[in-house]
Amino acid sequence: MLSKSIFTVCVSASRVQASVSRRYAASxxxxxxxxxxxxxxxxxxxxxxxxxxxxxxxxxxxxxxxxxxxxxxxxxxxxxxxxxxxxxxxxxxxxxxxxxxxxxxxxxxxxxxxxxLRSFNALSEEIRERSIDDLQPLRVDGVATEIVPVVNHINDLLLRLNASMQAQKRFIGSAAHQLRTPLSGLKLECELMLAGELPPDVRQRAERIKAVTDRMIRLGQQLLVLARADSTLAVRESFQRINLAEWVRETAGEWVPAALQHKIELHLHAPDSPVWIDGDPLLLEELLGNLIDNALRYGKGATQITLHVTANPPSFSVEDDGPGIALVDQARVFEAFYRSDSATTEGSGLGLAIVREIASAHGAWLSLSSRPDFEGTRIGVVFPGPRKGANLSRHD
Structure with a gap:
């Protein structure tokens, strides 16, 4: 009886194994x-x-x-x-x-x-919203497979273009830095010569050399600032929370002696309550300094320079009651090395170009008002407000 049961179990097991084998074979x-x-x-x-x-x-x-x-x-x-x-x-x-x-x-x-075509439209919208200085790679998430190679080639081109622009900026910064030391030595030699007794013709030549040296040193400093301001990511790393009203009050106070020397009164209108922004204090100081210096240099016949600080939106403006900017020049005054044909004061043409780059690096907007709409010249800078750590691009 036991052997018969064992035989039955073995037969059943063999049948199950055969059935499983057939299923696996079929699958x-x-x-x-x-x-x-x-x-x-x-x-x-x-x-x-x-x-x-x-x-x-x-x-x-x-x-x-x-x-x-x-x-x-x-x-x-x-x-x-x-x-x-x-x-x-x-x-x-x-x-x-x-x-x-x-x-x-x-x-x-x-x-x-x-x-x-929704992915194509999204990619087109992303490209349209990019600023001219944003060379970050495009996102390929959600893009159709047929267009991924095109996007990859565009990203490769953007990376190479960005590397080329960064190399150019590093070269400008390095060249300006290397020129600053010999120019400072030349300026010191001219000052030592002018401190002693010199014939009138030699003194006149030494003064011209010193004036040219001062202008080249300032040009080198402006190129350094321009190279630094044009690197958006590096600028954001040095952003600090700044009270715009207090900062403008302190920075403009350093320009009071220069304004008095030009027989121009310097006025400030700012709210007592804090006006907070995020920015680089050194670059912003260069921005405000260039605006005031531009008003002192080219505001012939001006009697006062007025600084306005507003809280909503956070902004400030520099205005003068000088002759203003011609209508044909207003569209190009922020271009690098551009000088109007009617300009009589020496300059490098980089002051307002630096203002534009520093404002762009901070995500700020520039506005220019002059004749015939405004008596004189008024340049305003509107900030987006505190956004430290938001990692937004310039266009945002």
């Missing part, structure tokens, strides 16, 4: 047969591609519409008594059905294509 055969089809499907319609998206989006509704059309045709031809219908009625009914079917298919196609 292996099916997977082997399906694998070429799956590979062909993935090759023709890769994952994330626009073709796959449109196929999966459009095929089901089109098949459903075709099924509806076939069903309606079958009902008309098989279930309706055509004896009481005339050919004209049948023609117009079938024509109306086909028109409706074409309209539905067109609607499905348009909606499917729009959904497929």
């Amino acid at each position: 292996a055969i099916c997977s082997t047969l399906k694998r070429p089809e799956q590979l062909l499907f993935r090759r023709i319609l890769p994952r994330g591609s626009l073709a796959r998206h449109l196929t999966l989006r459009l095929l089901p509704p089109i098949m459903a519409l075709v099924a509806v059309d076939l069903t309606v045709t079958w009902v008309i031809t098989s279930r309706i008594n055509l004896a009481v219908w005339v050919l004209r009625d049948i023609f117009w009914m079938m024509l109306a059905g086909q028109v409706l079917l074409v309209a539905l298919i067109a609607w499905v196609l348009v909606s499917g294509v729009r959904s497929g």
Whole structure:
């Protein structure tokens, strides 16, 4: 009896094993047969591609519409008594059905294509919103597979262009820094010569050399500031929370002796409550200094320079009652090395260009008002407010 039970158990186990083996064999055969089809499907319609998206989006509704059309045709031809219908009625009914079917298919196609082009539109919008100085790589998340190589090539071009621009800025900064030491030595030699007894012609030449040296030293300093301000990421690392009203009051106070020397009064209107912004104090000091220096240099006949600080939005402006800027020059005064044909004062043409770069590095906006709309010249700087750590681009 025991041996018979053991035999029964063994037979059952062998049958189960055979059944399992047949199942695995069948599944292996099916997977082997399906694998070429799956590979062909993935090759023709890769994952994330626009073709796959449109196929999966459009095929089901089109098949459903075709099924509806076939069903309606079958009902008309098989279930309706055509004896009481005339050919004209049948023609117009079938024509109306086909028109409706074409309209539905067109609607499905348009909606499917729009959904497929959503990634293209998002990429186009991202490029449109970029500022001219933002050379960060474009995002490829959610972009169709067909356009990913194009985006990668664009990103490679942006990286190479950014590297070239950074190398150019480093060269300008290094050259300006290297020139500053010999120019300072030349200036010192001129001062030592002028301190002693010199013939009139030699003194005149030494004074001209000293004036040119001073101008070259200032040009080198402006180039250094311009190279630093044009690097947005480096500027943000030095941002601090600043009370704009107090900062303008302290910085403008250092220009009072220079204003008095030009016989110009310096006025300030600022609120007593704090006006907070995030910025680099050294660069902002250069910005305000260039605006005041520009007003002193080119505001011929001006009697006062007025600084206004406002809280909403956080901003300040520098205005003078001088001759103003000609209308033809107002669009170009912020360009580097641009000087008006009517300018009579010596300068490098970098002052307002530095103002523009520093303002852009802080995400600020510049405004210029002059004749005939404003008596004199007024340049305003509007800040976005405190946003330290927000990691926003200039355009943001």
